[in-house]
Amino acid sequence: xxxxxxxxxxxxxxxxxxxxxxxxxxxxxxxxxxxxxxxxxxxxxxxxxxxxxxxxxxxxxxxxxxxxxxxxxxxxxxxxxxxxxxxxxxxxxxxxxxxxxxxxxxxxxxxxxxxxxxx
Amino acid sequence: xxxxxxxxxxxxxxxxxxxxxxxxxxxxxxxxxxxxxxxxxxxxxxxxxxxxxxxxxxxxxxxxxxxxxxxxxxxxxxxxxxxxxxxxxxxxxxxxxxxxxxxxxxxxxxxxxxxxxxxxxxxxxxxxxxxxxxxxxxxxxxxxxxxxxxxxxxxxxxxxxxxxxxxxxxxxxxxxxxxxxxxxxxxxxxxxxxxxxxxxxxxxxxxxxxxxxxxxxxxxxxxxxxxxxxxxxxxxxxxxxxxxxxxxxxxxxxxxxxxxxxxxxxxxxxxxxxxxxxxxxxxxxxxxxxxxxxxxxxxxxxxxxxxxxxxxxxxxxxxxxxxxxxxxxxxxxxxxxxxxxxxxxxxxxxxxxxxxxxxxxxxxxxxxxxxxxxxxxxxxxxxxxxxxxxxxxxxxxxxxxxxxxxxxxxx
Numbered sequence: 001x002x003x004x005x006x007x008x009x010x011x012x013x014x015x016x017x018x019x020x021x022x023x024x025x026x027x028x029x030x031x032x033x034x035x036x037x038x039x040x041x042x043x044x045x046x047x048x049x050x051x052x053x054x055x056x057x058x059x060x061x062x063x064x065x066x067x068x069x070x071x072x073x074x075x076x077x078x079x080x081x082x083x084x085x086x087x088x089x090x091x092x093x094x095x096x097x098x099x100x101x102x103x104x105x106x107x108x109x110x111x112x113x114x115x116x117x118x119x
Numbered sequence: 120x121x122x123x124x125x126x127x128x129x130x131x132x133x134x135x136x137x138x139x140x141x142x143x144x145x146x147x148x149x150x151x152x153x154x155x156x157x158x159x160x161x162x163x164x165x166x167x168x169x170x171x172x173x174x175x176x177x178x179x180x181x182x183x184x185x186x187x188x189x190x191x192x193x194x195x196x197x198x199x200x201x202x203x204x205x206x207x208x209x210x211x212x213x214x215x216x217x218x219x220x221x222x223x224x225x226x227x228x229x230x231x232x233x234x235x236x237x238x239x240x241x242x243x244x245x246x247x248x249x250x251x252x253x254x255x256x257x258x259x260x261x262x263x264x265x266x267x268x269x270x271x272x273x274x275x276x277x278x279x280x281x282x283x284x285x286x287x288x289x290x291x292x293x294x295x296x297x298x299x300x301x302x303x304x305x306x307x308x309x310x311x312x313x314x315x316x317x318x319x320x321x322x323x324x325x326x327x328x329x330x331x332x333x334x335x336x337x338x339x340x341x342x343x344x345x346x347x348x349x350x351x352x353x354x355x356x357x358x359x360x361x362x363x364x365x366x367x368x369x370x371x372x373x374x375x376x377x378x379x380x381x382x383x384x385x386x387x388x389x390x391x392x393x394x395x396x397x398x399x400x401x402x403x404x405x406x407x408x409x410x411x412x413x414x415x416x417x418x419x420x421x422x423x424x425x426x427x428x429x430x431x432x433x434x435x436x437x438x439x440x441x442x443x444x445x446x447x448x449x450x451x452x453x454x455x456x457x458x459x460x461x462x463x464x465x466x467x468x469x470x471x472x473x474x475x476x477x478x479x480x481x482x483x484x485x486x487x488x489x490x491x492x493x494x495x496x497x498x499x500x501x502x503x504x505x506x507x508x509x510x511x512x513x514x515x516x517x518x519x520x521x522x523x524x525x526x527x528x529x530x
Contacts, residue, residue: 004136009267009396012143013274020278027282030289069378094288101382102281 021109028110031093035082040066042093042100043084044107045073057087067100074104090115133315135256139264141312142252143271145205146245148306150272151279152216152299153240156181156232158283162292163219173225177232179482184237185244186478192241193250193471194332197464201251202313208242209306215239216303220296243306245272246474249454250467251316259403261458265451266399270392273447277388327462328527335465336472338526344519345469348456349476351415354512355449356480358418358505362387362442365488369498373430383439390443398448407452407459412516414445414452419509421445426502456519461527 033041043063045054051072058065063079077084081092090111096103131137160174167173196204215238218231245268252264286295330338339345363384370380401410425438457470488501 004139005263008136008139009270012140012267013270013392016147016271016274016278020282024282024285027285027289031285067378070382096281096284096288100378102385103284106281106285 021106024106025110025113028093028106029114031096031107032110032114033081033092033094035080035085037081037092038079040076040078040095041081041084042095042103042107043075043077043079043089044091044093044104044111045075045089047071047073047108049073049088057089058084061087061089069100069104071101071104073108074100076100129315132312138255138312138315139252139267141309142248142264142268144309145243145248145306145313146268146271147275147278148302148309149212149240149243149245149275151275151282152212152303153236154276155279155283155299158280158287159219159292159296162287166292167223169225173228174232177219177229179485180229180233181237181240182478182481184234185240186475186481188238188241189244189246189474189478190468190471192244192247193465193467193469195242196247196250196467197332200314201247201316201467202310204247205243205310205313206307208239208244208247209303209310210239211235212239212243212303212306213300216296216300220293220300239303243303243310245269246454246470247467248313250463250470251313253454253458253466254316254463262401262403262407262451262455263399265454266396266402269395269399269447269450273388273391273395277385277392280388327464330465330527332465332468335461335527336468338524339461339465339469339472341526342460342524344460344521344524345457345473347515347519348453349473351411351512351515352449352453352473353476353480354415354508355453356477356482357484357508358422358480359446359484360481361484361488361501361505364485365492365498365501366439370430370435372497375430375432375435379432379435383435386436386439387443387446390440391446391448394444394446394448395451399451402452402455406521407455408516408519408521411449411452411456412513414448415509415512415516418442418445419506419513422502422506422509426499456521459521460524462523 043058045057049072051068054073054075055065055068058075058077058079061079061083063077063084066076066078068075076095084092091107091114093103093107156178160171163169164171164174192204192208212235215231215235218235219228222228222231249265249268252268253261256264283295283299286298290298328335367380367384370383371377375383398410398414421438421441425434428434453473454466454470457473458466461469484501484505487504488498491500492498
């Protein structure tokens with residue numbers, strides 16, 4: 001049998017990323033906060049939501065913005081998870097000790113998957 | 120009458136593709152788990168009401184032990200085969216991580232997170248994997264395989280940090296550490312296909328030296344090219360460790376947001392995968408010393424440009440992407456040079472000593488970065504030291520003679 005090449009490397013890395021995303025989905029599902037949860041949390045809105053619109057939704061939910069991100073639809077706030085979801089957030093997650101951009105993007109995919117599969 | 124029996128085909132788990140996948144998975148787990156420890160600094164320190172120093176000292180011990188144990192791990196791999204060493208390392212690694220999760224005594228924590236994890240990392244590291252791959256794959260594919268294994272390690276760093284962060288968030292720090300310990304045990308499974316490369320009780324293969332291990336080490340250090348390579352790799356450790364630890368506070372001082380700094384550090388990991396892989400390809404196509412020399416020169420140029428220009432989010436991202444591309448790209452070329460000069464028989468041992476120099480450089484990069492900052496109130500002098508060392512490394516790689524050392528030629 002011959003030795004593999006660049007396609008093999010690409011396939012291997014793609015496979016690893018795919019498995020990683022699947023595992024991340026499972027773990028992120030467990031990071032979803034129940035509606036009654038309060039305190040510091042990461043909240044994600046529909047991708048493409050304007051920062052002003054997300055800010056308005058956060059304030060309508062009575063939450064206090066702590067920090068925004070380069071992506072205006074991912075915020076770290078101090079508030080109540082249920083109220084934020086009622087105001088249009090896709091989900092509220094425990095604040096992760098990594099860049100909210102990375103965790104927020106995974107959270108968006110998680111929220112979409114949960115919605116699609118009724119999780 | 121004689122009957123000829125056709126050679127039995129190798130089982131699927133010993134096929135080259137399986138062995139390569141397994142080796143890469145070992146590298147991903149080994150590098151990945153190690154890269155997550157920084158995330159536990161705050162939760163563990165707060166849980167035990169320890170000063171940060173307790174955790175920091177454990178990680179410092181871990182890095183030192185990792186460096187010291189690597190040549191020893193290499194000797195074991197060259198003597199008993201990589202698979203056995205990787206499996207032993209995985210068990211020690213996992214025990215160390217469990218001790219980190221369960222100990223409430225600083226001394227025990229240092230034993231677990233410092234000594235045991237350090238030994239575990241060394242024994243299950245990608246250099247041990249590369250030694251196995253170096254013996255399994257044909258010479259023309261060797262550099263590519265080294266690049267692939269290094270890129271896998273880089274990918275591990277990139278994917279394990281968010282994974283551990285999510286674990287921390289979902290299950291708490293103790294359970295997160297248990298999951299990471301279980302992940303390191305996965306190395307045992309992935310090491311199994313590497314049993315195909317078993318050097319236990321082996322004799323010198325055709326074209327390889329029949330020197331004893333002691334003689335090989337002694338004669339390698341008598342080779343000027345090996346000493347130059349080892350001194351060059353010291354610089355790699357110095358530069359990378361300094362940037363890893365001190366770039367985030369440097370960026371903060373220059374008004375770069377914490378979030379942007381996190382993104383910038385993430386870019387290093389991402390570009391590192393591409394750089395390591397490409398470096399393996401380049402190493403397989405011709406000389407290794409010139410690309411190595413250029414990598415060190417390019418690092419120095421990137422640092423000069425970065426610190427001379429105004430620090431903005433754009434220059435920060437360009438700098439970290441560039442450094443990421445050059446990050447571990449030195450590894451496949453350095454490992455490749457060790458193999459060219461000394462063959463595959465003692466490659467894990469001889470690379471281990473080169474790596475020890477890297478770790479000494481890492482220690483000094485981190486320590487001097489902090490020490491000189493405290494003395495002068497800025498990082499300027501250490502940045503310029505890194506630039507000068509980069510130029511030094513670029514120069515010392517040029518006289519390396521890229522051929523089998525006379526004392527290691529087959530007898």
